[in-house]
Amino acid sequence: MKLLFCIECGAELSKDEGMKYVCANGHPYWNNPRTAAAIFPIKDGKVLLAVRGRQPQRGKYDSIGGFVNPEESIEQAASRELLEETGLTASKFDYIGSVGNTYEENVYACDSLFVITEWTGDMAAADDVASLEWVEPAVIASDAFAWPAHRDVPSLLQAYIDNHGPTT
Numbered sequence: 001m002k003l004l005f006c007i008e009c010g011a012e013l014s015k016d017e018g019m020k021y022v023c024a025n026g027h028p029y030w031n032n033p034r035t036a037a038a039i040f041p042i043k044d045g046k047v048l049l050a051v052r053g054r055q056p057q058r059g060k061y062d063s064i065g066g067f068v069n070p071e072e073s074i075e076q077a078a079s080r081e082l083l084e085e086t087g088l089t090a091s092k093f094d095y096i097g098s099v100g101n102t103y104e105e106n107v108y109a110c111d112s113l114f115v116i117t118e119w120t121g122d123m124a125a126a127d128d129v130a131s132l133e134w135v136e137p138a139v140i141a142s143d144a145f146a147w148p149a150h151r152d153v154p155s156l157l158q159a160y161i162d163n164h165g166p167t168t
């Protein structure tokens, strides 16, 4: 159980309603979702996924990406995370939608989803990624993927592939 104490005064927090928590001294805290970017490189109908090297969900497939840093745009976060986790650089990120996700207890994310089809650099798993693998998009809807909330992503990726034709 997280979110036990007020960050203003240290008193116990209790859940009010929705995302709002409040302590005995009346300090409110809104546990809003964090903003995150997920990047899906597509090549020959397959998608590049990471295998998580850290908890939560260590060992499961995950999208490349992560949380947005202070004063960063989502696009900047996507560029930075792509480089940090794969060694790749891309200049064109196509937005395909977003997904609300439970990251861990009391930690919620809203993931903006991007497809890339062109990139430069030498691919190398780095940072918190155990390995990188080209897989069928359907893997994202399976139990091997870390986040059940992403079950609709394969159809978004397929729609992108259908609209843009084969990618190289």
Ligand SMILES: [Zn+2]
Pocket: 006, 007, 008, 009, 010, 011, 023, 024, 025, 026, 027
């Ligand atoms: Zn307080």
